[in-house]
Amino acid sequence: MTSNIKCIGVLTSGGDAPGMNAAIRSVTRAAIFDGIRVKGIYRGYKGLITGEISEFKTNSVSNIIQQGGTILKTARCAEFLTPEGRKVAYETMQREEIDALVVIGGDGSLTGANIFANEFDVPIVGLPGTIDNDLYGTDVTIGYDTALNTIMQSVDKIRDTATSHERLFFIEVMGRNCGYLALNSAIASGAEAAIIPEISIEKDQLSDLIEQGFRKSKNSSLVLVTESEITGGALKLAERVKTEYPQYDVRVSILGHLQRGGSPSAQDRILASRMGVAAIRALLEDQRNVMIGIHENEIVYIPFKRAIKKEREISDELLEVLRISSI
Numbered sequence: 079m080t081s082n083i084k085c086i087g088v089l090t091s092g093g094d095a096p097g098m099n100a101a102i103r104s105v106t107r108a109a110i111f112d113g114i115r116v117k118g119i120y121r122g123y124k125g126l127i128t129g130e131i132s133e134f135k136t137n138s139v140s141n142i143i144q145q146g147g148t149i150l151k152t153a154r155c156a157e158f159l160t161p162e163g164r165k166v167a168y169e170t171m172q173r174e175e176i177d178a179l180v181v182i183g184g185d186g187s188l189t190g191a192n193i194f195a196n197e198f199d200v201p202i203v204g205l206p207g208t209i210d211n212d213l214y215g216t217d218v219t220i221g222y223d224t225a226l227n228t229i230m231q232s233v234d235k236i237r238d239t240a241t242s243h244e245r246l247f248f249i250e251v252m253g254r255n256c257g258y259l260a261l262n263s264a265i266a267s268g269a270e271a272a273i274i275p276e277i278s279i280e281k282d283q284l285s286d287l288i289e290q291g292f293r294k295s296k297n298s299s300l301v302l303v304t305e306s307e308i309t310g311g312a313l314k315l316a317e318r319v320k321t322e323y324p325q326y327d328v329r330v331s332i333l334g335h336l337q338r339g340g341s342p343s344a345q346d347r348i349l350a351s352r353m354g355v356a357a358i359r360a361l362l363e364d365q366r367n368v369m370i371g372i373h374e375n376e377i378v379y380i381p382f383k384r385a386i387k388k389e390r391e392i393s394d395e396l397l398e399v400l401r402i403s404s405i
């Protein structure tokens with residue numbers, strides 16, 4: 079390999095996700111394994127602007143594979159959205175002799191990486207770190223599996239009280255405008271339905287559900303809802319039920335940030351470890367402006383432009399599984 083890269087910077091940006099630490103560890107160890115220096119950049123792009131950076135050795139990332147959150151901290155940095163902010167970030171890279179970046183984050187973070195890489199010709203490789211599973215070109219993102227398990231365990235608990243009181247529950251989960259967390263956690267927890275943005279655009283899922291008599295012989299119902307203006311969110315749906323279908327005893331549970339915490343699942347740790355090694359390989363092979371993805375259990379490289387294009391569609395097969403298994 080003939081790369082000129084002698085030192086890389088690694089940062090986590092946007093919403094934290096379980097497995098980000100496993101990714102930082104893997105990136106650090108893979109780089110050092112290949113004779114490349116590593117610098118940890120704190121608080122996402124903000125650290126590139128303020129110069130909060132420290133040299134990482136192999137033991138800087140010891141005992142973190144099992145920890146949720148990110149030891150590098152994270153932020154959504156408004157300054158990096160401006161050309162002036164990005165110029166300061168580039169100057170910091172030059173001063174710190176950082177030749178390339180590994181950015182671990184979601185949609186917004188990779189959008190920022192794409193702009194920065196094009197503006198200053200900086201080699202950047204991205205790792206998809208987000209519980210939302212909303213990036214195109216990868217079957218899953220780092221953190222998604224853990225969040226799914228956390229939601230499933232919470233829904234199992236809500237089911238106990240829903241059944242005892244014979245209530246209809248709307249359980250709101252994260253995902254922004256992507257319904258994967260709601261849909262797959264509905265399947266995994268045996269919920270009756272999922273109300274997700276991808277479908278809400280086309281039809282009124284709430285009235286469809288109720289008019290099709292979705293409770294049938296059941297005395298309680300659990301409906302997973304993606305937080306989103308498109309679905310209206312759990313509170314708005316519950317308000318509608320109270321006025322339009324007053325026969326239901328309805329309650330709401332918004333799971334919130336607990337979905338982002340906790341020790342990463344084995345699947346997320348392995349995914350993050352594989353992607354971290356692949357990121358360094360990609361940089362050494364002079365790949366740039368790509369996100370590492372996983373497709374059919376193989377590592378793939380997705381140009382940033384495609385990864386962030388919001389082309390990702392919801393799976394019809396999963397929708398059907400939920401429809402059939404909840405009768």
Ligand code: F6P
Pocket residue numbers: 093184208209210252253254305338
């Ligand atoms: O992108 C990850 C995510 O957890 C989304 O699901 C959610 O909409 C958002 O971040 C919440 O962001 P914050 O932590 O800034 O409230």
